[in-house]
Amino acid sequence: MIQSNATLLEYISKPPFLKKWRTITQTRYEPSAVIIDQQSRSNSVYIIKRGMTKCFLTEDTGIDFIQEFFGAGELFGEVEFFTQSTNFCSVVTVSETEVFKFENNLFKSLLDTDRQFNFLVMQALASKVKYKAIRHAYNQSHRIDDKVLRLKKEYPLLFDKLLKKDIANYLGITIRSLNRTLNMLDTNYTISSS
Amino acid sequence: MIQSNATLLEYISKPPFLKKWRTITQTRYEPSAVIIDQQSRSNSVYIIKRGMTKCFLTEDTGIDFIQEFFGAGELFGEVEFFTQSTNFCSVVTVSETEVFKFENNLFKSLLDTDRQFNFLVMQALASKVKYKAIRHAYNQSHRIDDKVLRLKKEYPLLFDKLLKKDIANYLGITIRSLNRTLNMLDTNYTISSS
């Protein structure tokens, strides 16, 4: 749900790295700011310093599907860098967010010269593949009740912080279905605990 | 649907690479052979030389969800290597398959010493992230008809080569729904073309 990467963030925040690469830009965004926009082209790779963003893909049907929410340490824009393609999803801030911004050439030279950074990026990519595989399998083989229930258990606070629309878009369902399920879960809980 | 990676396969098959690393094992598997098994631990990374495998994840519900079919050049087992975890999915041959097998330590030293190999692996990971993101978004926001129709258009031959069960597991639907949809598509086609 909220992906983060403490190891990567710590590494690039520490003196040896940060001192050596003074040219790394840090940028701050207000809530609802568009950092990268689907269909346009970015020429930078980002790592979140603090805050939260949502990463989503707009379908031809007009529906947004939220891939992940990104928290501290998450890397993004790297897929476009490696595949040398235009952005295939959008990244928009949910709360106020600060990022490290690596221009493509800088990112490339970091990968080539800093072996540990190189490995941390590989690990970040691998964990995304794993996370996505597990989530897709789960989503395809469980009903909405299961999905909502699991989300409520794992991130109880999230339902207060996010719009219903975002939660529905993350789960790949309609708001109507989300509401119906939430009602049902409440009813069941009341009955079984009374 | 069928993921492949010609660039990677070509690189590791060429003389400079293959001569230098004579210790790379090549193994051949019969159809339906289990190369890596969910829940157990593998200590190798693989690249497919020829043939086809399916990569799937078995859910707690007992349902298999097929992540991808792997063709020539596809890399697998690398996610477990980077995340240092047990296998999170199974890879089973569909047809007779031959693979290059890199023991973990060898793979690690290849990443460290061969810059081009290192970059090709990164690209392979990035393209998996991208592919998975697009597929999940599509699956969540389209109905079964759309999914089946697209699959038939993109891989018309596949319906003859694979079991119905595998196709259903790839699409995340039941065989019954798949059959119903295929019938409907046939009927529509006959009506509209007569």
Added chain:
DNA sequence: TGACCTCTCGGACAAATGTCCTATAGATAT
């Protein structure tokens, strides 16, 4: 041959999910 698999196919029904609509509350602008 007969028993036993596995794969395929589709009817009948039930359950899950989406679509369409109306209503309310709060925020904002004119």
Added chain:
DNA sequence: ATATCTATAGGACATTTGTCCGAGAGGTCA
């Protein structure tokens, strides 16, 4: 104050999808 916009909420209905069956075709083994 009024209009307007957005988010929330849920009723009524239609559609989509899954579940549960039984049946047939072909393969294998004793």
